[in-house]
Amino acid sequence: MITRVSLLAAGVLLAAGGCTTPAGDTPDPSVTGTPSVAPPPSDPALTTVPAATALPPPSTRPSITASVDPNSIAGQAAALSGPARGTMSLVIDGLGEVNSAVTGECGGSTVKVSAPEAASVVVTFGADKSTVRVTDAGLDLNATLLPGEYTVKKPNLAITTTFRPQGGDAPGGRLELKLVCG
Numbered sequence: 001m002i003t004r005v006s007l008l009a010a011g012v013l014l015a016a017g018g019c020t021t022p023a024g025d026t027p028d029p030s031v032t033g034t035p036s037v038a039p040p041p042s043d044p045a046l047t048t049v050p051a052a053t054a055l056p057p058p059s060t061r062p063s064i065t066a067s068v069d070p071n072s073i074a075g076q077a078a079a080l081s082g083p084a085r086g087t088m089s090l091v092i093d094g095l096g097e098v099n100s101a102v103t104g105e106c107g108g109s110t111v112k113v114s115a116p117e118a119a120s121v122v123v124t125f126g127a128d129k130s131t132v133r134v135t136d137a138g139l140d141l142n143a144t145l146l147p148g149e150y151t152v153k154k155p156n157l158a159i160t161t162t163f164r165p166q167g168g169d170a171p172g173g174r175l176e177l178k179l180v181c182g
Contacts, residue, residue, distance in 0.1 A: 074125040076152040080106040082182030084113055088121065089176040090134065092141065106181030111157065113179065123159070123177070132163050132175060142166045143173070155182040
């Protein structure tokens, strides 16, 4: 029995000793068999590479609609200009609510609207910070717009979001604004 194992071991070493790898070193004797590569897929759909598609021209950009940081739409909002008309729903926690038709002006990255005999609202979109300022009889509130739903598709602007008053650490209200500018 010992003789057979010795002969078998000598035969494996002799066979392995004559083989070398492309780099010239001796292969690992524990590795057996021949390497194989999987055959290519037989379905042509799996072997074709899809063609690259181009972006739409700037004049046909899709609208931006998502729960996004308002700072990310500052460039799109800056394209809105002219008289503004639409509706506003404004809730300030602990103070009240205004639901009204509004008129005003869109220009650059600022939208100014007011409701008849009610609050005036100025929304400013910036790359670093987007804000809302609400003024009414005895009220002057400055707040940061929080991520929400913002849609800009010239000439339309729609905002549904919450805001955090300056110096506050929690949302202090909600703004819904649907406007046509121009």
